Amino acid sequence: xxxxxxxxxxxxxxxxxxxxxxxxxxxxxxxxxxxxxxxxxxxxxxxxxxxxxxxxxxxxxxxxxxxxxxxxxxxxxxxxxxxxxxxxxxxxxxxxxxxxxxxxxxxxxxxxxxxxxxxxxxxxxxxxxxxxxxxxxxxxxxxxxxxxxxxxxxxxxxxxxxxxxxxxxxxxxxxxxxxxxxxxxxxxxxxxxxxxxxxxxxxxxxxxxxxxxxxxxxxxxxxxxxxxxxxxxxxxxxxxxxxxxxxxxxxxxxxxxxxxxxxxxxxxxxxxxxxxxxxxxxxxxxxxxxxxxxxxxxxxxxxxxxxxxxxxxxxxxxxxxxxxxxxxxxxxxxxxxxxxxxxxxxxxxxxxxxxxxxxxx
Amino acid sequence: xxxxxxxxxxxxxxxxxxxxxxxxxxxxxxxxxxxxxxxxxxxxxxxxxxxxxxxxxxxxxxxxxxxxxxxxxxxxxxxxxxxxxxxxxxxxxxxxxxxxxxxxxxxxxxxxxxxxxxxxxxxxxxxxxxxxxxxxxxxxxxxxxxxxxxxxxxxxxxxxxxxxxxxxxxxxxxxxxxxxxxxxxxxxxxxxxxxxxxxxxxxxxxxxxxxxxxxxxxxxxxxxxxxxxxxxxxxxxxxxxxxxxxxxxxxxxxxxxxxxxxxxxxxxxxxxxxxxxxxxxxxxxxxxxxxxxxxxxxxxxxxxxxxxxxxxxxxxxxxxxxxxxxxxxxxxxxxxxxxxxxxxxxxxxxxxxxxxxxxxxxxxxxxxxxxxxxxxxxxxxxxxxxxxxxxxxxxxxxxxxxxxxxxxxxxxxxxxx
Numbered sequence: 001x002x003x004x005x006x007x008x009x010x011x012x013x014x015x016x017x018x019x020x021x022x023x024x025x026x027x028x029x030x031x032x033x034x035x036x037x038x039x040x041x042x043x044x045x046x047x048x049x050x051x052x053x054x055x056x057x058x059x060x061x062x063x064x065x066x067x068x069x070x071x072x073x074x075x076x077x078x079x080x081x082x083x084x085x086x087x088x089x090x091x092x093x094x095x096x097x098x099x100x101x102x103x104x105x106x107x108x109x110x111x112x113x114x115x116x117x118x119x120x121x122x123x124x125x126x127x128x129x130x131x132x133x134x135x136x137x138x139x140x141x142x143x144x145x146x147x148x149x150x151x152x153x154x155x156x157x158x159x160x161x162x163x164x165x166x167x168x169x170x171x172x173x174x175x176x177x178x179x180x181x182x183x184x185x186x187x188x189x190x191x192x193x194x195x196x197x198x199x200x201x202x203x204x205x206x207x208x209x210x211x212x213x214x215x216x217x218x219x220x221x222x223x224x225x226x227x228x229x230x231x232x233x234x235x236x237x238x239x240x241x242x243x244x245x246x247x248x249x250x251x252x253x254x255x256x257x258x259x260x261x262x263x264x265x266x267x268x269x270x271x272x273x274x275x276x277x278x279x280x281x282x283x284x285x286x287x288x289x290x291x292x293x294x295x296x297x298x299x300x301x302x303x304x305x306x307x308x309x310x311x312x313x314x315x316x317x318x319x320x321x322x323x324x325x326x327x328x329x330x331x332x333x334x335x336x337x338x339x340x341x342x343x344x345x346x347x348x349x350x351x352x353x354x355x356x357x358x359x360x361x
Numbered sequence: 362x363x364x365x366x367x368x369x370x371x372x373x374x375x376x377x378x379x380x381x382x383x384x385x386x387x388x389x390x391x392x393x394x395x396x397x398x399x400x401x402x403x404x405x406x407x408x409x410x411x412x413x414x415x416x417x418x419x420x421x422x423x424x425x426x427x428x429x430x431x432x433x434x435x436x437x438x439x440x441x442x443x444x445x446x447x448x449x450x451x452x453x454x455x456x457x458x459x460x461x462x463x464x465x466x467x468x469x470x471x472x473x474x475x476x477x478x479x480x481x482x483x484x485x486x487x488x489x490x491x492x493x494x495x496x497x498x499x500x501x502x503x504x505x506x507x508x509x510x511x512x513x514x515x516x517x518x519x520x521x522x523x524x525x526x527x528x529x530x531x532x533x534x535x536x537x538x539x540x541x542x543x544x545x546x547x548x549x550x551x552x553x554x555x556x557x558x559x560x561x562x563x564x565x566x567x568x569x570x571x572x573x574x575x576x577x578x579x580x581x582x583x584x585x586x587x588x589x590x591x592x593x594x595x596x597x598x599x600x601x602x603x604x605x606x607x608x609x610x611x612x613x614x615x616x617x618x619x620x621x622x623x624x625x626x627x628x629x630x631x632x633x634x635x636x637x638x639x640x641x642x643x644x645x646x647x648x649x650x651x652x653x654x655x656x657x658x659x660x661x662x663x664x665x666x667x668x669x670x671x672x673x674x675x676x677x678x679x680x681x682x683x684x685x686x687x688x689x690x691x692x693x694x695x696x697x698x699x700x701x702x703x704x705x706x707x708x709x710x711x712x713x714x715x716x717x718x719x720x721x722x723x724x725x726x727x728x729x730x731x732x733x734x735x736x737x738x739x740x741x742x743x744x745x746x747x748x749x750x751x752x753x754x755x756x757x758x759x760x761x762x763x764x765x766x767x768x769x770x771x772x773x774x775x776x777x778x
Contacts, residue, residue, distance in 0.1 A: 067560060068560045069560060070432065070558045070560065072428060073567075079567075079569070080569055083565055083567070083568040083569055084568070084569055084571075085568040085569055085570040085571070085574065086568065087568075088565035088568060090563070090565050091563060092560065092563050093558035093559055093560055093562075093563045093564055093566075094558075094563070094564075094565050094566065095427075095428070095431050095558055095565075095566040095567050096566070096567030096568070097424060097427050097428070097451070097454050097458070097567055098424070098450055098451060098454055100420070100450075101420060101421065101424035101427075101451060104416065104420075104421040104424030104425050104428065105424050105425070105427055105428035105431075106428060107414060107416075107421075107424075107425050107428060108383060108385065108414075108424065108425035108426060108427060108428020108429035108430070108431075108432065108434075108436070109428040109429065109431065109432040109558060110428075111382075111383045111385075111412040111414055111425065111428075111429050111434065112382065112383060112412075112428070112429040112430075112432035112433060112434035113432065114412055115382040115383060115410045115411060115412045115434055116382070116410075116433070116434065117410075121560055138417055138418060138420075138421070139417070139418075139420070139421050139424065141417065142416060142417030142418070142421055145417070146414065146415065148414075
């Protein structure tokens with residue numbers, strides 16, 4: 001993992017900045033030669049986390065491959081808002097085939113590149129959580145199992161947003177969607193075990209699996225670059241808030257992506273060959289309410305007729321993640337768990353920030 | 362070179378000679394022997410360079426072919442029956458994107474009830490998917506059609522389905538002439554895609570099209586497919602020049618010149634029909650056979666012309682559109698609309714029921730006398746059908762849910778009036 005000495009950070013958000021860094025240390029997005037793979041003018045909503053995540057991920061992949069990249073896209077918001085005929089926001093070779101086959105189309109492209117001896121050209125498959133976890137899951141698993149040389153990126157906004165915010169296999173418990181309305185004794189989505197795509201990807205023992213959010217974009221860029229160092233199937237799961245589907249303010253997209261990690265609800269980690277090799281520690285732990293209250297999809301849990309019992313159950317999920325992945329810096333709660341920092345910056349704050357900037361170890 | 366070969370092996374040989382670069386397939390009977398053989402050829406290096414991708418479903422098979430073709434490689438896959446249905450969404454996508462994918466359909470029935478034997482229900486269900494459909498009459502023709510199919514697909518930039526009767530052709534041994542590599546290379550140039558995913562020249566493929574242009578795009582797909590009506594005979598002629606034999610084309614007549622009765626069919630059953638035609642001709646019956654080799658695009662004018670002199674046409678088809686009747690028959694009636702020619706539609710050979718010469722003799726005798734109903738079923742066990750119909754009428758079976766619900770709704774509606 002590239003170590004970057006922290007020099008500047010933003011008060012409040014703890015976001016590390018890099019505009020005053022030497023050019024070679026800057027993020028891909030902060031460089032003048034960034035490729036703008038998903039260029040401006042597309043029709044994503046204000047504050048769309050998916051557009052942000054895709055731009056950063058693909059620009060980083062373009063940089064890592066010297067611009068020799070082909071993308072296969074699943075049907076969904078990302079496809080619809082980027083390619084209203086006859087316009088396209090894509091500045092790389094890009095194909096949209098169907099909702100459930102992006103991993104297999106990517107396999108086909110990778111096979112074509114292999115047979116033609118073009119191992120310099122790399123392939124990215126991408127889609128939303130519905131296209132990845134639900135309808136495209138068999139193709140994804142097949143691609144993993146065969147060992148095809150594809151980086152698959154799932155932009156997870158926890159529902160079918162393109163079709164009008166219906167529940168997907170990635171919709172969290174209690175969340176309101178058009179098909180899980182806050183009516184009845186158990187308002188919102190059911191409490192199930194969910195479908196943890198990163199863990200399922202790891203169970204395939206593929207070379208690289210990582211999660212990221214659009215609040216820590218340097219970490220996202222790093223993980224894409226790291227993924228491109230491997231051959232074979234790789235999986236990146238990016239948490240991307242959806243203001244439209246979640247009923248959140250457009251200006252809260254980054255805040256929500258940060259809070260989901262800081263609550264422990266979305267563990268940010270990376271795994272090599274099926275083993276977790278690093279986790280991003282929580283910098284400032286917050287209760288799940290802080291995350292939930294910013295979203296109208298959870299509004300039924302609060303207020304006079306609120307459901308503190310349900311909030312408690314969600315908190316329990318966060319607590320379990322914190323324990324399971326060792327998300328706290330406190331050695332008492334995270335001892336013997338993977339991802340402990342191996343270096344010791346001078347002060348606790350610097351240590352926290354170094355973790356944030358470096359991403360997981 | 363003349364060899365005694367199983368139909369599947371002959372097809373696998375033909376495919377290998379066409380130098381596919383990506384083969385992606387999922388096993389389903391009776392297609393398996395083709396892809397097993399191709400897997401061997403890739404593993405031993407006989408077919409190289411080629412990537413053999415063992416996919417997890419037919420949907421993935423077609424999707425891998427889509428990706429490979431869009432990236433400029435020549436893909437091949439094979440399927441049958443349920444597998445063809447499982448890739449249906451991707452079939453429309455491949456044709457809509459104009460990708461020249463060649464696929465074998467080893468024709469097999471569709472369930473439920475599950476049945477692995479031959480009929481044309483599978484490929485007929487996808488006749489409107491935008492794919493060109495060729496139907497082979499013999500193992501030799503299956504071999505030849507695949508070689509022609511790659512050329513046809515790539516010249517038009519459209520996908521082509523080569524349909525061959527499952528088991529009857531895929532598993533039967535016959536003498537086939539397997540061409541040499543030089544011959545095939547002389548016939549089939551390397552694949553040059555019309556549009557390709559290339560970082561040096563980035564293109565967006567698969568954009569969304571709204572009402573402002575959707576009809577036009579669909580019409581253009583039709584216009585492109587219709588070009589095959591000119592191209593298929595040209596390719597068959599080029600094929601004959603290099604390989605020295607007639608194969609493919611749009612239609613193929615057998616003793617139809619002066620025939621009052623013409624039997625029209627697709628695929629391997631044509632051989633049996635021709636035998637019976639010969640027998641009847643010896644007895645002085647004016648009868649012939651017309652094979653439809655290309656079903657999509659539909660050679661309407663050619664069918665019309667070929668049947669112009671007939672008094673009646675017996676359409677013998679191995680498919681059945683539930684709720685209507687014959688499928689090929691509808692298409693033949695379309696070609697003959699406005700003419701006084703009588704069309705008898707005969708559904709035969711469903712789910713692998715043998716179509717015997719004996720049955721055909723009886724059928725044709727009735728047809729010649731105009732004693733056939735417009736829609737009949739060859740060798741149907743009507744007693745069995747009647748017994749079952751009677752049994753269900755007496756309420757001994759619970760019947761499908763939909764009808765039970767409808768009965769309830771009917772009662773409610775009756776009460777309210």
